[in-house]
Amino acid sequence: xxxxxxxxxxxxxxxxxxxxxxxxxxxxxxxxxxxxxxxxxxxxxxxxxxxxxxxxxxxxxxxxxxxxxxxxxxxxxxxxxxxxxxxxxxxxxxxxxxxxxxxxxxxxxxxxxxxxxxxxxxxxxxxxxxxxxxxxxxxxxxxxxxxxxxxxxxxxxxxxxxxxxxxxxxxxxxxxxxxxxxxxxxxxxxxxxxxxxxxxxxxxxxxxxxxxxxxxxxxxxxxxxxxxxxxxxxxxxxxxxxxxxxxxxxxxxxxxxxxxxxxxxxxxxxxxxxxxxxxxxxxxxxxxxxxxxxxxxxxxxxxxxxxxxxxxxxxxxxxxxxxxxxxxxxxxxxxxxxxxxxxxxxxxxxxxxxxxxxxxxxxx
Numbered sequence: 001x002x003x004x005x006x007x008x009x010x011x012x013x014x015x016x017x018x019x020x021x022x023x024x025x026x027x028x029x030x031x032x033x034x035x036x037x038x039x040x041x042x043x044x045x046x047x048x049x050x051x052x053x054x055x056x057x058x059x060x061x062x063x064x065x066x067x068x069x070x071x072x073x074x075x076x077x078x079x080x081x082x083x084x085x086x087x088x089x090x091x092x093x094x095x096x097x098x099x100x101x102x103x104x105x106x107x108x109x110x111x112x113x114x115x116x117x118x119x120x121x122x123x124x125x126x127x128x129x130x131x132x133x134x135x136x137x138x139x140x141x142x143x144x145x146x147x148x149x150x151x152x153x154x155x156x157x158x159x160x161x162x163x164x165x166x167x168x169x170x171x172x173x174x175x176x177x178x179x180x181x182x183x184x185x186x187x188x189x190x191x192x193x194x195x196x197x198x199x200x201x202x203x204x205x206x207x208x209x210x211x212x213x214x215x216x217x218x219x220x221x222x223x224x225x226x227x228x229x230x231x232x233x234x235x236x237x238x239x240x241x242x243x244x245x246x247x248x249x250x251x252x253x254x255x256x257x258x259x260x261x262x263x264x265x266x267x268x269x270x271x272x273x274x275x276x277x278x279x280x281x282x283x284x285x286x287x288x289x290x291x292x293x294x295x296x297x298x299x300x301x302x303x304x305x306x307x308x309x310x311x312x313x314x315x316x317x318x319x320x321x322x323x324x325x326x327x328x329x330x331x332x333x334x335x336x337x338x339x340x341x342x343x344x345x346x347x348x349x350x351x352x353x354x355x356x357x358x359x360x361x362x363x364x
Contacts, residue, residue, distance in 0.1 A: 020046075021045065021047055021048040022046060022047050022048070022143065022147040023047075023048055023050045023067060023069045023070070024041055024047055024069070024070050024071075024072065024143070025050060025051045025052070025053070025059065025062065025063070025068035025070070025072070025096075026038060026049065026051070026052040026053070026072045027052075027053055027055075027056065027058075027059045027072065027073045027077075027082070027089075028072070028073075028074040028077070028101065029054045029074060029076075029078055030074070031054070033074070033101075033126065033127060034054070036127045036132065036135075037052075037072060037101070037139070038052055040132065040135065040136035040139055040140070041140075041143070044140065046144075046147070047143060047147075050068055051066065055077055055078060055079050056077065056079060056080040056081075056085040056088075056089070057079065057080065059071070059073075059089060059092075060085075060088060063089070063094075063096075064092065067094070067096075068096045069096055069097070069146075070097050070143060070146055070147070071089060071093055071096050071098045071099070072101050072124075073085075073086070073089065073098050073099065073100055073101065073115075073120070074102070074126075075100060075102040075103075075111045076102075076103070076111075082100065082102075082111070082115065083114055083115055083118070086098065086115055086118050086119065086120060087118065087119075090119050097121040097122075097146040097149070097331065098119070098120045099120070099121060099122045099123065099124055099142055099143075099146070100112045100115045100116070100120045100122070101123075101124050101126055101127075102115075102123060102124075102125070102126060103125070103126050109212075109214050109215045109218050110218045112215065112218075113187065113211075113215055113218040113219050114218075114222065116187035116188060117187045117188055117191050117226065118188065119188050120188070121184060121185050121331045121332075122142050122145075122184050122185070122331075124139060124142060125138075125212075142184075145184060145304040145332050145334070146184075146332065148332070149330070149331060149332040149333065174361060175320075176203070176295040176296065177203065177204050177205075177206065177240070177264075177288060177292050178204070178205045178206070178296075178297045178298075178299065179207075179208070179285055179296065179297070179298050179299070180193075180205060180206070180207045180208070180298075180299045180300075180301065181207075181208045181209075181281030181298070181300050181301065181303070181308040181311075181335065182207070182208075182209050182210070182300075182301035182303050182335070183209070183210040183277075183303025183304055183305065183307065183332070183334075183335060184210075184302060184303050184304050184331050184332045185301075185302040185330065185331025185332060186209050186210070186301050186302055187222070189301045189325060189329070189330070189331075189351040190209070190226065190301065191226045192350070192352045192355065193299075193301070193354050193355040194226045194227040194228075194355060195226070195352065195355060196352065196355040196358075196359045197227065197355050197358050197359045199227070199228035200243075201229075201243065201358070201359070202243045203243075203358075204242060204243065204244050204246065205246070206234075206240075206246045206247075206248070206254055206288075207223065207245065207246070207247050207248065208248040208253075208279050208281045208284050209247070209248070210279070210303065210307070211250055212250055213249065213250025215250065216233055216247060216249055216250045217233060220232060220233045223245055223247060224245075229243055229244070229245065230243070230244050230245065231245040231246075231247060232244065232245070232246060233246075233248075233249055234247060234248055234249055234252075234254050234266050234268065235266065235268075236267060236268045237265050237266065237267070238265060239259070239263060239265050240263065240266065248279040248284070249268070249279065250279065251270070251278060252268040252269060252270050252279055253270075253273065253279045253280050253283040253284060254266055254268065254279065254283070254284045254287075255267045255269050255284065255287035256287045256290075256291050257291075258291055264291055269283055275305065275306060275307040275310070276305075277305070277307045280307050281300070281307045281335070282308060282311035284311065285298050285308060285310075285315050286310070286311045286315075288315060288320070289311070289314040289315045289318040289320060290314075293318040293319055294318060294319030294320055295320075296315060296321075297320060297322075297323065298315045298321070299322075299323045299324075299354060300312065300322070300323070300324045300325065300335050300339045300345075301330070301335070301336060302325055302329075302331045302332055302333065302336065303332055303335035303336075304332045304335070305334050305335060306335065306338040307335055308335050308338070308339065309335075309339055309344075312339050313344060316344045321346050322339060322344045322345050323345065323346060323347045323348075323349060324336035324337075324344075324347075324349075325349070325350070325351060325354075326348045326349055326350055327348075328350075329350040336348075
């Protein structure tokens with residue numbers, strides 16, 4: 001039987017949904033994909049599909065007359081592709097969050113990571129008719145996280161970001177290692193954090209970013225370009241070397257062991273963390289606390305959930321320094337917000353300010 005897609009979805013500003021419903025715009029050249037995505041959203045009254053268009057120019061025209069809170073953007077489209085269009089859509093969207101919907105292929109993975117580095121909030125595999133249940137669950141989870149992050153009205157405990165006037169670390173010593181944890185919106189935050197840090201800085205940095213395993217090699221390559229120094233995916237028993245950036249694989253936690261010569265090596269762990277994340281920031285931070293104690297820094301960037309909180313508690317107990325991203329610059333303030341609310345953060349800053357602080361005095 002030939003599948004006949006339903007008619008295009010037009011703008012419906014007066015639709016009889018809740019006034020506070022999150023408005024979603026779908027941009028995809030496939031009528032089937034647009035229909036499949038819309039069908040996962042429409043039964044849920046907290047969301048409203050306000051438009052579904054087949055190319056970027058139509059999306060820009062729509063945004064000139066209508067508003068959207070979240071844009072679901074395909075990457076490969078005729079005319080202007082999603083990556084090229086991203087800056088224009090971010091500007092035209094007036095604060096709308098963009099989720100890249102891409103095929104789970106090498107080309108799709110590379111494009112998704114590039115889009116995340118340029119400001120997209122999250123990424124999602126393209127739906128397949130035989131796997132709609134899993135796609136629908138993942139889509140709703142991401143929509144809910146971004147919808148909550150857009151509500152700035154509720155009071156949330158926070159501390160003011162410090163003004164860094166000189167290169168003086170919080171606990172009196174520059175770190176021997178820096179661990180960074182991030183999730184939703186993290187790749188863009190990482191690009192802002194690394195921008196001011198000189199390529200000659202010798203402190204090793206280990207990054208746990210929640211991403212599908214198939215994206216990690218592209219993420220490591222993107223990190224190399226952003227940080228202007230080597231970035232590699234962690235391997236079991238890999239030595240931690242000065243000046244290197246180590247990225248957690250998508251299916252294992254990064255932990256550390258002390259070597260007989262005083263150095264340290266990576267040990268990968270595969271059991272599911274209490275946070276449910278794999279990889280998780282918690283085991284990385286906990287292991288850093290054990291090996292480096294007060295000579296470690298833990299940085300928690302944007303992301304949904306509370307991953308990193310337990311590990312940050314262990315770092316703090318060991319005398320380490322904890323820095324969290326501030327709420328206004330975070331796509332989702334779940335992870336850094338949990339650390340701040342728990343009273344663990346020594347500073348709450350934008351990613352750029354974190355990078356500037358590291359650049360101001362870290363050893364080279």
